[in-house]
Amino acid sequence: MIEAKNIIKSFEGKVILHNISAKFYAGKTNLIIGQSGSGKTVLMKSLVGLLRPDSGEILYDGRDFLKYNSSDIKDLRTEIGMLFQGSALFDSMTVLENVMFPLLMFTKQSYAERKKRAEFCLERVNLKGADKLLPAELSGGMQKRAAIARAIALNPKYLFCDEPNSGIDPKTSLVIDKLIHDITHEYNITTIINTHDMNSVMGIGENIIFLNRGHLSWEGTKEDIFSSTDEAFNEFVFASDIMKEVKDYVNRGR
Amino acid sequence: MKLIKTFIFDNLAKFGRYIMLLGKVFTRPDKWSVFFKRYIDEVYKLGFDSIAIVFTISIFIGAVIAIQTQKNITSPFIPSYTIGMLTRETILLEFSSTIMALILAGKVGSSISSEIGTMRVTEQIDALEIMGVNSANFLILPKITALVTFIPVLVTISMVMGLLGGFFVGEFTDMFPSSKYIYGLQSYFQEFYVWYSIIKSLFFAFVISTVASFYGYTVKGGATEVGKASTDAVVVSSVTILLLDVLLTKILL
Numbered sequence: 279m280i281e282a283k284n285i286i287k288s289f290e291g292k293v294i295l296h297n298i299s300a301k302f303y304a305g306k307t308n309l310i311i312g313q314s315g316s317g318k319t320v321l322m323k324s325l326v327g328l329l330r331p332d333s334g335e336i337l338y339d340g341r342d343f344l345k346y347n348s349s350d351i352k353d354l355r356t357e358i359g360m361l362f363q364g365s366a367l368f369d370s371m372t373v374l375e376n377v378m379f380p381l382l383m384f385t386k387q388s389y390a391e392r393k394k395r396a397e398f399c400l401e402r403v404n405l406k407g408a409d410k411l412l413p414a415e416l417s418g419g420m421q422k423r424a425a426i427a428r429a430i431a432l433n434p435k436y437l438f439c440d441e442p443n444s445g446i447d448p449k450t451s452l453v454i455d456k457l458i459h460d461i462t463h464e465y466n467i468t469t470i471i472n473t474h475d476m477n478s479v480m481g482i483g484e485n486i487i488f489l490n491r492g493h494l495s496w497e498g499t500k501e502d503i504f505s506s507t508d509e510a511f512n513e514f515v516f517a518s519d520i521m522k523e524v525k526d527y528v529n530r531g532r
Numbered sequence: 533m534k535l536i537k538t539f540i541f542d543n544l545a546k547f548g549r550y551i552m553l554l555g556k557v558f559t560r561p562d563k564w565s566v567f568f569k570r571y572i573d574e575v576y577k578l579g580f581d582s583i584a585i586v587f588t589i590s591i592f593i594g595a596v597i598a599i600q601t602q603k604n605i606t607s608p609f610i611p612s613y614t615i616g617m618l619t620r621e622t623i624l625l626e627f628s629s630t631i632m633a634l635i636l637a638g639k640v641g642s643s644i645s646s647e648i649g650t651m652r653v654t655e656q657i658d659a660l661e662i663m664g665v666n667s668a669n670f671l672i673l674p675k676i677t678a679l680v681t682f683i684p685v686l687v688t689i690s691m692v693m694g695l696l697g698g699f700f701v702g703e704f705t706d707m708f709p710s711s712k713y714i715y716g717l718q719s720y721f722q723e724f725y726v727w728y729s730i731i732k733s734l735f736f737a738f739v740i741s742t743v744a745s746f747y748g749y750t751v752k753g754g755a756t757e758v759g760k761a762s763t764d765a766v767v768v769s770s771v772t773i774l775l776l777d778v779l780l781t782k783i784l785l
């Protein structure tokens with residue numbers, strides 16, 4: 279479990295995150311949702327330590343890593359996997375080398391062992407056969423899957439995904455969502471996902487927090503969505519006609 | 533006045549960030565075996581791949597210096613071996629170190645900053661950091677060590693080819709006899725000039741690799757900013773090389 283307590287983050291005097299407190303549970307897909315520019319990426323980068331919050335606590339299963347020194351942070355980082363918005367695969371390495379890279383840096387495994395583990399991860403994300411390709415030769419969806427394989431190579435306890443579905447068609451998005459969801463449950467990972475995609479929210483929203491211009495204004499599960507009374511949240515969720523219809527349908531059934 | 537103040541302040545702040553980055557770069561590599569492999573890769577990319585351009589430019593400039601020297605010697609009292617001597621001095625003292633460094637600042641410097649800058653804007657550097665890799669050390673240290681250790685080779689190649697360029701003029705035209713040119717090359721030869729050039733080049737290599745890395749590593753934004761960063765890197769490292777040239781010459785000669 280990851281717990282954020284009273285996180286405040288500003289850039290050059292402009293407050294981006296206003297006193298955010300939230301819990302993210304192990305073995306669940308925890309979603310941070312909100313409009314573009316609402317602060318999702320800033321929150322995620324603060325949680326993993328790529329940005330330093332002005333104040334607050336971030337507890338990884340009770341460990342406050344903001345108080346850690348750099349070598350402790352390094353150790354904690356080997357428990358973290360992250361999937362970036364643009365995949366962030368190393369473009370000078372093949373897919374297999376990308377997945378083997380964390381193993382090379384942080385284990386004493388032999389080449390054969392690393393290769394075996396990397397191939398296992400690639401198979402898990404259904405990318406067998408693409409291992410000798412370069413990232414530039416992959417489609418967007420394949421890049422995301424390769425990045426997931428790399429993120430899980432070291433068996434992380436915590437997995438962060440920043441907009442895993444950005445730039446991907448709806449059908450592939452479902453595949454990626456399902457993959458992240460299944461891996462989370464299979465290995466009991468504390469997974470945090472940034473998204474503004476309502477399909478994802480309805481599909482894998484097991485624990486959701488909603489950011490509205492840097493304020494946490496709603497939290498709940500996908501089942502709670504239709505009973506929400508938060509104005510900004512409803513405006514965000516029911517922006518599309520199809521979601522409005524779903525809401526009407528659900529409410530009629532009540 | 534206010535403008536000048538902010539200009540000075542901004543650049544001091546930038547210099548501070550540069551020093552801080554170097555602090556991150558000069559630490560123990562996470563894994564030596566990985567470092568050595570990356571070092572060899574960089575020697576190929578930054579060093580070997582520059583041999584052709586150094587080779588070509590040096591031979592032509594050597595020839596041109598010899599021709600111009602010959603044209604400028606009008607007095608019959610100046611012996612023709614002077615051409616060899618002066619060509620040698622120009623190449624050893626200034627061309628093979630400083631001018632070569634300026635050319636490398638363009639070629640190597642821009643490639644370093646665009647490579648690292650692209651990694652920054654595509655979040656590859658964040659990906660390294662998240663894994664727990666010291667990205668500055670991992671990416672930049674192999675480049676600095678590769679360029680600093682390989683630049684003496686480039687300087688030596690440049691010297692040899694430059695002198696050979698002058699020799700070819702003597703050999704293939706009737707401007708001056710090549711035997712006199714060779715005699716000139718050997719007269720009043722000071723070995724220290726070679727060392728002076730190589731010592732200077734080590735500093736230049738450090739400037740090129742660190743400045744370019746700094747501009748790449750600190751890019752914010754997208755592809756346009758990467759392009760701008762690499763232009764800035766070339767400009768700043770070129771100016772620094774010229775300033776350093778004056779300073780080192782004052783100290784060493």
Ligand SMILES: Nc1ncnc2c1ncn2[C@@H]1O[C@H](COP(=O)(O)OP(=O)(O)O)[C@@H](O)[C@H]1O
Binds near residue numbers: 312314319
């Ligand atoms: N490094 C930064 N410096 C200044 N402002 C930033 C920085 N990163 C993000 N911001 C600002 O923070 C706000 C939230 O951005 P972000 O977290 O990227 O939104 P999103 O929810 O789309 O991921 C935006 O207004 C953005 O301009």
Ligand SMILES: [Mg+2]
Binds near residue numbers: 318319440441472
């Ligand atoms: Mg974002």
